[in-house]
Amino acid sequence: MSSVNLMAREVAAKIVFYGPGLSGKTTTLRKIYETIRPAHRGEMMSIATEGDRTLFFDFLPVKVERVNDCSVRLALYTVPGQVFYNATRKLVLQGADGVVFVADSQPEALDSNRESLQNLEENLLEQGVRLDRFPLVMQWNKRDIEKTLPVEQLRAVLNTRGVPEYETAATSGQGVLDTLKSITRLVIKDLRAKRIVPSPRPTAPPVENPGAGLEARLSQHLPRPPSQTGLPAHPPSLMPRQNPPQAAAAHAPRLETPAPLATSVPAPAGQRAMGPASALAPGDLFDYARAAEAAFASGQYGTCVASCMDAVRRALAFAGEGTLAQQGFLLRTDGADLLKLQGLSKRVEALRVDDAAFALYFLMQVFTRLNDARLPETA
Template sequence: MSSVNLMAREVAAKIVFYGPGLSGKTTTLRKVYETVRPAHRGEMMSIATEGDRTLFFDFLPVKVERVGDCSVRLALYTVPGQVFYNATRKLVLQGADGVVFVADSQAEAMDANRESLANLEENLLENGIRLDRFPLVMQWNKRDLDNVLSVEELRRELNPRGVPDFESAATSGRGVMDTLKTITRLVIKDLRAKRIVPPPRPAPPPPGSAPAGLEAQLAQHLHHRQPPATTPPASTGSTAAAISATPVPRTLTAPAPPRVEPAAVPVVSANTGSKVLGPTSALAPGDLFDHARAAEAAFIAGDYTTCVTACTDAVRRAMAFAGEGSLAQQAFLLHVDGSDLLRLQGLSTLPQLRVDDAAFALYVLMQVFVRLNAVGLPTAG
């Protein structure tokens, strides 16, 4: 079953490579691992028998290109080929969003192919899924060997539904990535049809127009928080005086304010005129108090780029209290969500930042401050 992280705009989908023993499932997954850039893959795990057959499963999380404004993370599995491990097959197949059936193209393997395909259909039915309504791609493997059946024969015997199929030689990688790209497209199409993948975020409104949706609600909230303008009353007539004394709310469509530096813009109560703390600065340690105040002030001013920049810098400084080491090591020691940190770093590469991006940056900064307070960092002195 796929999962969606709405805050990170990320969809996780599970694809299972199914087929008879020694058909090339594990070799296919290894070739994917070698092909995908290291930054976009996780650790590959495999448990095999003495005969080099997959006993349990291979697992390879791979991050693929964005779909709309959502990134997609694939979890790739293989099942054991041997029939007597069918209980494990069922376990691995649970929650799958799509299947690649890896068939052995050799003539002597046709019976094993048929048996494995029938087993796939049976196991899916136990989960309430019909194979003809499920994302499926056929991979005709071992096309580099002699004594292989023609593609027409394989289609006639194993692909009467006419699902997409590809010839492959997993040892060399031929056809492997084409198969993966196609099953990924089918899975994403199926998730969209089920309304699992969130719709793309609407384009920003044209300059001068009123913001819509969540941004409009936040803008309205921020307007109400602004201190009233202190325009002196006019001296000509009561009507003119009333108009001139009316507070003019700030709008998010006004020209962008200048960049806010730490401690440059205090947060002021509209009622008392005294300085008050926002939730982020209230959690901040003394050394980072000014950075937190600057981030909050930029958010209130509608300068989302400055807000994200201030939050990113404050997070980097805050994580350093955990000691020397990489950001991942510091996050592990502080129990900070690594995916949130990666998302925050990625915001700096976006050409235009929105109010929800800035709100997310403040959320990450508060999360880091909470973890520092929980472990008593930074220490006094």
């Protein structure tokens, strides 16, 4: 399922290239990678084996058009084609927003094409998704080979649903981008129909209250340090003009302290209120979340980002052994957000409030993924 980063105004959608072994899935992604401008692509990762060139996945984040005022980022994956890697296929297919089925046009591959398409339908059904109601594009690959099946025959066997189809030669790139554009259009149309893409931001009038910005709104959800208690509600330069005692008394009811937000977790007497990150944190990571929230509330944004990065590393370790990217993939976290947090943690001296707020947002996303996966396991 796609994810929406409201703070960054970005929608991340996942597209999986599915098909039998050696049908051209990885070659297709490599050609997309070579064609797209460097500014619009991320790093391509691949794990190869002797039996199949892609054992786990290829991951290629590609930035495409804007929807409303949100940018759309596509995460492109491939699955292993070999049948005995079906468990990995299911894992990669989880949360997909669209599929490109890469069919081998050679006559001897017709049966394996049919079996792979049936396997795709079965794996989606396990997730409660019907293939005939899912964004799907057929890619007839290897059309540059002399002995290939007619498109009509491929269509009769594999495309009974009448979804968009394209003839391609992945080695030369012919038709590859047309296929990507087609599945992108279908995915974005589906996201709009499901109302996943947020509506455009309204044009805001000039801000009259300087305290109503991003930092102030986020601070309402986080514990305030003891040093801030008792401070006036406005900075000295913004303090209301002093009125005579009689007028001040008349206006006193308007200066009452507002009630705490319902999203904050009440704390026992003498303890700090629990923030949203610590409320989501597993017991083993609770102290790390509290430290990050305390750093944010005190304006130590670099410390907040560093604490979040430390907590994310420890949280992703519950997914098992592997690199940070592999652990994040297994927990279905946003790869682009993980890379962004890693970059921020390397320059903690010059960070701003929105950087720290993003770090807390991503930490909460990781905690949510842990809870969904029921990790860490308790004895």
